[in-house]
Amino acid sequence: DAGVIQSPRHEVTEMGQEVTLRCKPISGHDYLFWYRQTMMRGLELLIYFNNNVPIDDSGMPEDRFSAKMPNASFSTLKIQPSEPRDSAVYFCASNLADRNTIYFGEGSWLTVV
Amino acid sequence: AQKITQTQPGMFVQEKEAVTLDCTYDTSDQSYGLFWYKQPSSGEMIFLIYQGSYDEQNATEGRYSLNFQKARKSANLVISASQLGDSAMYFCAMREAGGGADGLTFGKGTHLIIQP
Numbered sequence: 001d002a003g004v005i006q007s008p009r010h011e012v013t014e015m016g017q018e019v020t021l022r023c024k025p026i027s028g029h030d031y032l033f034w035y036r037q038t039m040m041r042g043l044e045l046l047i048y049f050n051n052n053v054p055i056d057d058s059g060m061p062e063d064r065f066s067a068k069m070p071n072a073s074f075s076t077l078k079i080q081p082s083e084p085r086d087s088a089v090y091f092c093a094s095n096l097a098d099r100n101t102i103y104f105g106e107g108s109w110l111t112v113v
Numbered sequence: 114a115q116k117i118t119q120t121q122p123g124m125f126v127q128e129k130e131a132v133t134l135d136c137t138y139d140t141s142d143q144s145y146g147l148f149w150y151k152q153p154s155s156g157e158m159i160f161l162i163y164q165g166s167y168d169e170q171n172a173t174e175g176r177y178s179l180n181f182q183k184a185r186k187s188a189n190l191v192i193s194a195s196q197l198g199d200s201a202m203y204f205c206a207m208r209e210a211g212g213g214a215d216g217l218t219f220g221k222g223t224h225l226i227i228q229p
Binding site for chain 2: 042056089100102
């Protein structure tokens with residue numbers, strides 16, 4: 001079975017540019033999470049969706065960050081404009097409500113210079 | 114206050130020895146779940162084991178077991194017969210709402226190095 005698929009795996013961009021990270025959750029999963037990992041702050045939950053509806057976006061750092069889930073098989077996390085402090089690994093994860101396992105994608109490594 | 118505390122930033126262990134990675138948690142919920150993930154140097158997050166707050170038996174998955182002490186709010190990961198491939202970061206995490214209604218809160222992690 002295919003796992004959570006994220007793209008791009010690596011991105012280097014200049015400050016001020018728009019960044020779009022993409023995620024395809026495991027088929028049939030009804031929850032989707034976006035996490036950010038940095039050395040300083042560890043793993044932080046940014047936002048999560050249930051049945052494509054955003055439930056809690058309190059972890060989104062500021063208005064430059066937005067996330068969408070137009071359908072059950074696709075989500076995006078957008079940063080506009082990007083800043084060097086956004087450099088991090090961004091993980092997407094998904095799970096079924098009645099299962100006790102949350103599966104992570106391989107992460108998108110973002111560097112903003 | 115931190116919800117998940119991992120007090121061992123790093124550990125060195127000889128190959129084939131058993132390893133215990135500590136994790137304590139803080140919650141007022143009655144229903145919660147505890148997870149352990151492994152993150153090797155390649156960066157992916159690999160699910161290892163889950164323990165529900167109402168589970169009476171300690172969870173086991175192959176060489177991994179979870180030593181769950183509810184009264185002490187402790188959920189230590191035990192790796193038996195450690196292997197070189199076990200070298201990685203290990204994260205303890207908690208989900209406080211049942212049924213996947215909330216995301217995971219992670220600890221800071223423990224960097225485990227297995228020495229030959």
